[in-house]
Amino acid sequence: MKRLALLLALSAPLAAQAGESGLVVFHGKCTRCHGADGRGKAIFNTPSMLTSKLSAAEMEQVIANGRAKMPAFKAQLAPDEIKAVAAFIKAELKP
Ligand code: HEC
Secondary structure, X not given: OHHHHHHXXXXXXXXXXXXXXXXXXXXXXXXXXXXXXXXXXXXXXXXXXXXXXXXXXXXXXXXXXXXXXXXXXXXXXXXXXXXXXXXXXXXXXXX
């Protein structure tokens, strides 16, 4: 948790300059359905991201365009933010 707080503190000023970082996007827009650990929430029927078979590029498609109950984010997030959040999920939420 300490590490997360530090990362958030470090990434906030950067986010203001270069679009929001993957971590900031994830915590701002994704955790309410996917959980802070990415394991999913039964109430939203979200799959665990830790065991996802999707590549980063495939995740970008789902994030941009949505799928079933997963909302589309292309109107809310810039393409580099979608890339950043997919990269964050692949790099940081692995078991
Ligand atoms: C309103 C709830 C909700 C929000 C907010 C949400 N998701 Fe989802 N997400 C879902 C659901 C439900 C699914 C499963 C979709 C399905 O059944 O096909 C999903 C699926 C996914 C998948 C596919 C996982 C896989 O292995 O198939 C990815 C990637 C994903 N979400 C990323 C994100 C990201 C990144 C954000 C934030 C920008 C986000 N989601 C925000 C509900 C949400």
